Amino acid sequence: QVRLDESGGGMVQSGGSQVLACEASGNIASISTIGWFRQGPGKEREFVAAISRKEKVVKYSDAVKDRFTISRDNPLPSAVDTTYLQMNNLKCEDTAIYYCAASFFSPTDTADSYRIWGQGTQVAASS
DSSP: OEEEEEEOOEEEETTOOEEEEEEEEESGGGOOEEEEEEEOTTOOOEEEEEEEGGGOOEEEOTTTTTTEEEEEEOSSTTSOOEEEEEEOSOOGGGOEEEEEEEESSSOOSOGGGOOEEOOOEEEEEEO
């Protein structure tokens, strides 16, 4: 079994930066991809970014590319597996609960491909 725990959320001013972390524990050798999704107030959940093991494949949504960077610390399959989301130049519309999710497949922006989800962490960007 795999567990995901997000951290790093909070309030930030527009234009500022924030880093989210997603720590995977349990049977982490089975995880291929870690993705970040978000759900803003009154909005549908949307894809943000995803990364494969060894950072070989990375995907971003159009809304965040050039501002957000996803990276993954996974030196050994059976050791640490932490994925980071560096968020720069935050905008009010980035305000959302951010979830990390694990998939056994290659990176995709389809939420249904991700079988394990964290509890989420709130990010609030204000002007």
